[in-house]
Amino acid sequence: MRNTQTLPYPLLVSLLLLLLAACTTPAASGRGAPGDMPALPDPAVQATLGARQAQDAAATYDAALAATQQVIQATENARSQATGTAAAVATGKAVAATSTAADLSARGTQIALVATETGHAIANAATVTHQAAAVQAEMTAQAIHMGNAQMLQEAERQRLAAQQQRQETINAALPYLLAAVALAVVILVGLFAFLMVRSRNPVFHVEHLGTKIAIVPTANGSYAPLPGLPALSGNHVATRALPATTLSGPSVVTPSTITAMPQRSPRASWQMFMRHQDPATVPLGVNEATGQPVFLNRLHNPHLLIAGTTGAGKTTAGLAPFVAGNWGNQAHVVVINGRGSDFAPFAGQPNLTLWPSLRPLALLHPLADFLSALVEEMYRRDGVLARTGASSWAQLPAQAGESGELLIAIDEFLTIVGAAREAAELARLASDPETAKNLAYQATLLWLRLLTLTNEGRKYGLYLAVTMTDPTREAIGDHGMRLRRQMATIGFRMNSPASSRAFLDVSGADGLASGSAGLANGRFVYNISGMVGTAVGFFPDPADLYHFFDARPVTPHPLPEALAATVAALPPQADMAAPTHPAEAVYPPYPSLLHTPPGLISQAARDGQALRPYLAGLKSLNAAGSLLNDVSGRPSGQFLQERLKPALVWLHETENNPDAVRLLARFSE
Numbered sequence: 224m225r226n227t228q229t230l231p232y233p234l235l236v237s238l239l240l241l242l243l244a245a246c247t248t249p250a251a252s253g254r255g256a257p258g259d260m261p262a263l264p265d266p267a268v269q270a271t272l273g274a275r276q277a278q279d280a281a282a283t284y285d286a287a288l289a290a291t292q293q294v295i296q297a298t299e300n301a302r303s304q305a306t307g308t309a310a311a312v313a314t315g316k317a318v319a320a321t322s323t324a325a326d327l328s329a330r331g332t333q334i335a336l337v338a339t340e341t342g343h344a345i346a347n348a349a350t351v352t353h354q355a356a357a358v359q360a361e362m363t364a365q366a367i368h369m370g371n372a373q374m375l376q377e378a379e380r381q382r383l384a385a386q387q388q389r390q391e392t393i394n395a396a397l398p399y400l401l402a403a404v405a406l407a408v409v410i411l412v413g414l415f416a417f418l419m420v421r422s423r424n425p426v427f428h429v430e431h432l433g434t435k436i437a438i439v440p441t442a443n444g445s446y447a448p449l450p451g452l453p454a455l456s457g458n459h460v461a462t463r464a465l466p467a468t469t470l471s472g473p474s475v476v477t478p479s480t481i482t483a484m485p486q487r488s489p490r491a492s493w494q495m496f497m498r499h500q501d502p503a504t505v506p507l508g509v510n511e512a513t514g515q516p517v518f519l520n521r522l523h524n525p526h527l528l529i530a531g532t533t534g535a536g537k538t539t540a541g542l543a544p545f546v547a548g549n550w551g552n553q554a555h556v557v558v559i560n561g562r563g564s565d566f567a568p569f570a571g572q573p574n575l576t577l578w579p580s581l582r583p584l585a586l587l588h589p590l591a592d593f594l595s596a597l598v599e600e601m602y603r604r605d606g607v608l609a610r611t612g613a614s615s616w617a618q619l620p621a622q623a624g625e626s627g628e629l630l631i632a633i634d635e636f637l638t639i640v641g642a643a644r645e646a647a648e649l650a651r652l653a654s655d656p657e658t659a660k661n662l663a664y665q666a667t668l669l670w671l672r673l674l675t676l677t678n679e680g681r682k683y684g685l686y687l688a689v690t691m692t693d694p695t696r697e698a699i700g701d702h703g704m705r706l707r708r709q710m711a712t713i714g715f716r717m718n719s720p721a722s723s724r725a726f727l728d729v730s731g732a733d734g735l736a737s738g739s740a741g742l743a744n745g746r747f748v749y750n751i752s753g754m755v756g757t758a759v760g761f762f763p764d765p766a767d768l769y770h771f772f773d774a775r776p777v778t779p780h781p782l783p784e785a786l787a788a789t790v791a792a793l794p795p796q797a798d799m800a801a802p803t804h805p806a807e808a809v810y811p812p813y814p815s816l817l818h819t820p821p822g823l824i825s826q827a828a829r830d831g832q833a834l835r836p837y838l839a840g841l842k843s844l845n846a847a848g849s850l851l852n853d854v855s856g857r858p859s860g861q862f863l864q865e866r867l868k869p870a871l872v873w874l875h876e877t878e879n880n881p882d883a884v885r886l887l888a889r890f891s892e
Contacts, residue, residue, distance in 0.1 A: 418743075490745050490762035491516075496544060497771060505548030507541075507713060507749065508758035517749060517758045519545075521552075522617070524711040524751055525681040529690040530726055531715030536745045537690050538565050538634055540760035541713060545688055546632050547768060550574060551775040554628040554686070555782060557790075559593075560586060560635050568768035573779040579793055583635075583642035584850070587665050588836045590639060593789045594672035597631065597685065600783050601676065604683040616684030627780045628684035631676075637691045637698060640666045646837075646850055655846035658837070670702035677709040695722040713749040714739035715760075723748075729755050794832060830870030831877070838874070838882035844889050847871075863890075 491509040495516065499506050504518040519527060527545060531537035543565060550556050555574040558566050562580060569575050581589075604616060604625075613619045616628060633639075643666035650659035676687055687710070694703060707726060716739055717723040723738025724730060727748055733755045739748040745760050763771070781787065830851055834841075841847045848858030848867045858867075868890060874883035 490540070491759050493761055493763050493767045496548070496761055496763075497774065499548070502552045505545055505552065506761075507545065508747065508760040511746070511757050511759060513756075517751075517756070519711055519751065521549075521681075521686060525686040526677045526710040527688045528707055528710040528712045529688070529715070530692075530694050530712070530717060530723075531690075531739070531747070532693050532718055534744065535715035535717075535742070536747075536760060536762065537692075537715045538562075540745045540762045541715060541747065542632060542634060542688060542690050543768070544761040544763060546630065547763070547771055549630045549686070549688075550777065551771070553777055554630045554684075555626065555780060556630045556632060557782070557786075559590060559631065559633045560639065562634065564765070565634075568765045568772065572772055574777055576782060576790060578790070579795060581794065582833060583638045584646055585794065585833060585836055586639050587643050587662070587669075589789070589793050590633075591665050591668050591672070592792075593786065594631075594669065594676070596785045596789045597629075598672060598675055600785060601680060601683045601685055603783075604685075608683070615682050626783050628686065629782075629786075630686045630688060632688040634690050635692060636669075636689045637694060640669055641698070643669075649849035650846045653843060653845035653849050655842045657842050658846050667702070670700075670706070673706055674702065674709070677706060693718050693722070694726055695719065696725055711749070711751045713747045713758075715747045716740065716742040716744065727755075794835065826866070827869035827873040828877075830866055831873040831883075834870055835874065835878075835880070838880060838886070841882070841886060844886060847886060 491506075495509070496506055499516075501518075503522050504520045507517045507519055509515070510517050529537045529541040529545075531541070546556050546558060546566075546569070550569075550572070553574075555576070556569075557576045557578070558569060559578045560580075560583070561569075561577055566577060570577055578586075578589075607619070607623065607625060608614070608616070611619060611623055616625075619625060643662045647659040647662035647666070650656070650662060673687065673689070676685055680686060689706075689710075691699070691703075696704065699707070707728075712727050714723055714727045717726070718740065720737040720740040723740050724735070727735075727738055727750050729735040729738060729748065729750060735748060735755065735757075739746075742748070742757075745762055746757065747760055748757050749755070782790065834847060834851060837847075837850060841850070844863055844867060845858060848863050851867055851870065852858050852862060868887070871883040871887045874880040875887060
């Protein structure tokens with residue numbers, strides 16, 4: 224009978240146990256707390272032992288499998304044998320092999336159980352180790368957290384202590400701070416009140432027919448009644464006694480008989496100006512921010528351009544001290560268009576040439592001729608430097624026998640060129656293009672001559688100082704803007720912030736968003752080679768100037784001959800006031816004029832002097848009448864008969880002027 228042998232049952236059990244041991248995880252065996260377990264052997268030793276037992280189990284499994292294969296092979300052999308002995312022997316071998324396999328299976332099962340227990344032990348040991356490490360880490364973290372909490376508490380305690388100490392310090396210093404602030408406020412209020420008092424016009428009172436009349440200084444240096452205060456009592460707070468030195472004439476005083484007293488608020492110390500001795504510099508004022516003097520060095524910035532509105536101080540606080548300073552530095556000064564009493568103390572001083580006070584239009588041709596002669600003098604001096612080997616006029620040796628440095632001071636330059644432009648416009652309206660063209664040419668010539676002198680004059684000792692009333696870009700044009708860039712500029716109070724900034728070349732970045740607009744009289748903004756600031760100028764009284772001239776001796780040196788000849792050819796100063804009585808008038812002894820009323824004769828003489836410089840360019844009676852009348856449009860026939868014709872007659876009979884004869888012939892046409 225065929226006996227079919229299958230895989231033994233014990234072997235299957237062994238294989239299942241091995242698989243169960245391999246699938247068992249360490250996490251499944253470690254549930255007990257570390258404190259409840261006895262001491263465990265070394266996990267490394269247990270792992271080595273388990274590995275060996277696993278190897279033995281694997282060997283046992285291989286042996287069992289080999290034995291099973293032998294049984295199967297023996298059974299097949301027994302089936303193929305017919306004899307019973309062979310079958311018995313084969314059966315015996317099979318039984319023996321089966322027994323051996325059963326033993327091996329039991330052995331493998333035991334080894335697998337041991338390996339499983341070993342794995343459980345290792346897992347439990349690893350779990351205990353991990354739990355111990357976790358506990359230790361948690362304890363360490365708790366310790367660190369507690370330390371940090373203590374540090375935070377200590378830092379908070381220190382912060383609160385510092386805050387409390389700071390508050391105590393502030394509380395202790397608060398009374399002193401409040402006292403300092405109150406003192407600063409008092410000082411500022413007092414300073415503001417002082418400046419306000421100094422900046423306002425002084426109010427004086429004079430006796431007139433038994434009544435005290437309040438008067439104030441005006442922009443042109445004279446006095447006028449104070450509006451709203453026609454009469455004040457002697458103890459009024461707004462009045463003060465007028466100094467006796469300012470009074471002249473009879474005891475009955477009117478504002479017109481009071482001599483000039485310029486406004487002086489604020490001002491720099493004139494004593495500082497008197498003490499200054501540097502021959503290369505002239506002080507212009509004192510910087511308000513630093514308290515230091517502001518100087519103009521003629522070796523670097525020889526030319527000065529001064530701007531401001533009428534009465535802002537550009538002449539009394541700007542040009543007059545600058546002229547005096549250059550005069551004290553041994554320069555010969557020529558003052559052109561000096562008005563009123565501003566330059567009265569300069570008259571009669573050596574090295575000072577004052578032009579006669581003429582109308583702006585009457586200055587046009589003489590000034591153009593003088594500046595042209597000055598340019599020729601510059602070229603002549605260039606030849607002198609070439610012959611002597613000097614590099615500049617300041618280095619010229621004394622034995623050269625030449626005149627010294629020259630300062631040409633032109634006050635109110637824009638009024639001269641402005642009068643020329645207005646006259647040219649009047650000539651055009653009167654259909655006299657030749658006269659208009661000639662006047663425009665003369666005005667342009669003035670600008671060009673100034674530009675030439677500012678470009679090249681420094682080397683030859685020729686310097687310029689020019690004042691302008693509220694110059695705008697439209698008023699001065701391109702020539703004026705070019706001139707401004709070649710000169711140091713200072714600006715007293717001006718009307719337009721934009722025009723002031725453009726003229727001074729300053730901006731809000733300089734802290735001067737308004738330029739010089741709104742400044743008090745005597746204060747100015749300066750721009751000298753890019754150095755910008757606000758300063759207070761000098762306001763010298765006539766007595767201050769006289770004292771300066773007496774204290775500063777100079778070496779006389781005359782004007783060059785060509786310039787002196789031009790000055791000598793100037794017309795005499797016009798008498799702007801009509802005689803108060805016909806007997807006071809002095810008339811030229813010409814028989815043809817004796818029958819004319821005295822008042823008309825005086826008016827004709829004044830009109831003739833005003834027309835004299837322009838007769839050569841006048842082509843029509845209307846053009847001459849427009850110039851004489853200073854109005855736009857065509858003059859009336861009555862004006863031509865009553866004013867123009869007598870003036871032309873006066874010029875014809877006193878000077879035998881051919882142009883006057885030519886124009887007189889037009890009346891008969």
